[in-house]
Amino acid sequence: MGTACKQVIADVLAETAPKDKDLLVLCSDSRGSGSIGPFYDKFPAQAIEVGIAEQNLVSISAGLASCGKHPYAISPASFLSTRSIEQIKVDVCYSKTNVKLIGISGGVSYGALGMSHHACQDIAMVSCIPNIRVYIPSDQYLTRFMMEKLVKDQEAAYVRVSRNATEDVYTPETKFEFDKAVLVKDGTDATIIAVGEFVSRAKKAAEILAEKNISVRVLDMYCIKPIDKEAVIKAAQETGHIVTVEEHSIIGGLGSMVSTITAENAPCKVKVLGLPDAELICGTQEEIFEHEGLTPEGIASEVEKLIGK
């Protein structure tokens, strides 16, 4: 097992804080969940607690950013992306403030806590607002690469990570390009485009299919917005079949975006996998995935169905 992406975010922020005195971390009684408690202990002058007030969290961050600060608002993705959506829209996006929103415990990380704590709408909610980027990194190495870029730039971004440790997909030597999909594995018969938790599962699905002589390309679309349109079109043209997988409602997320790109540029068969438009069953994150058929085997089976084998 790898490392939790939220831990890597906390590490990069702690490494950057001494060099960037304007860097601030803000939490809404969410330090523990964000693994950011040690940052508060080490850099008290760069750490702010706003209490359980997510709307205020985002607006205060925007006010700080408008005065030259570099705020990182860390809060559970469920609350940050929906309770504070208007603050994101008006105070961050419309006013163009450099606020980095870190949604922790994304998707169904809080599995058994129910729909109030699930963040399965955040990609749809945040992505359709102008002036903000959206990222869902898949492992510790990609998270570090992404964070090291974000701490240097001056534009708003929403980053969603899971609560648990995420299996390594890459190695310390892997070379990434910012805002470009990562080619995890090349293939010719179909492409699985995945984000976050599902990249490692997509890779395993491709391995299962390889044993059946089905050659599958796997793309990690960690940059949900700006999405790597070119990589999607290339996948459609070269492999003719695309399966998308995400820890998000099948409405309005990665699958919707990929479908629009293929429909407009390179029509091909697309299957959107994700969480259904329904209340989810009570269980752990892993159990919910299994219940919804979102296992390497389940994904592989959907690829087979799509290509007609």
Next chain:
Amino acid sequence: MNAKQLKDKANTLRIHVLDAIYQAGTGHIGGDFSVIDILTCLYNGVMNVSPETVDDPDRDRFVLSKGHSVEAFYAVLADRGFFPMEDFLGTFSKLGSKFIGHPNNELPGIEMNTGSLGHGLPVGVGMALAAKLDKKDYRVYVVLGDGELAEGSVWEAFQAGAHFGLDNLIAVVDRNMLQISGNTEDVMASGNVADKLRVYGWDVVDVQDGNDPAQLLKAFEHCKERAGKPHAIVAHTIKGCGVSFIQNQAGWHHHVPNKEQYEKAMQELKGLVK
């Protein structure tokens, strides 16, 4: 500028606001006329900001949380030279104009975009906090409407302002007792705002006539002198102040005058400017 000169200026700017709204066929005249004396005071002596210092890190910050009163805001900024008055009057609300019907921070002198209520004070808390962290002396002024006090996010910010001890933050409540649907106390009672804010830990000044620059200047001066707590000025204003048939009428929240009303209002306002 003394109180008399400020009042004359505010009344002159009311004429520009009336022109802008009449020509554009849109606007929020009631709130504009309610708040314009407050804005005139802020930008003509109270705040440390000018067209030359719009990017100065030490400038005072201002957020118009009741963003619908933007016509008054544009008129006051234009008068102070942040942009030409004719640009505002000539293009307000027209296709492609930067003079949108709520504050647009692509215009010089406007810090933040507002429009949806309940955003300005939380943003102001962030700005005031930034000043404290940077050990800078600038102040942050936020003007809120009284109907806006029904938004819960406002109270998150009142709580945070006191918690962080932001004595560089001044919230002005334009307490005109009216909102789009009627009297604030009928729609959602705010009651004694000053008492509520004192309980929240704010230093509060109740200004009996919030359309009187003399009383407003005194209140702003008080805020500059007191340390330790954030400041709230509850300015008891008259919505639509300055025109007999517009003032204290909820219907004039965003009513646009017809030709006859425009001429009558213009005549009354010109009579106020000596």
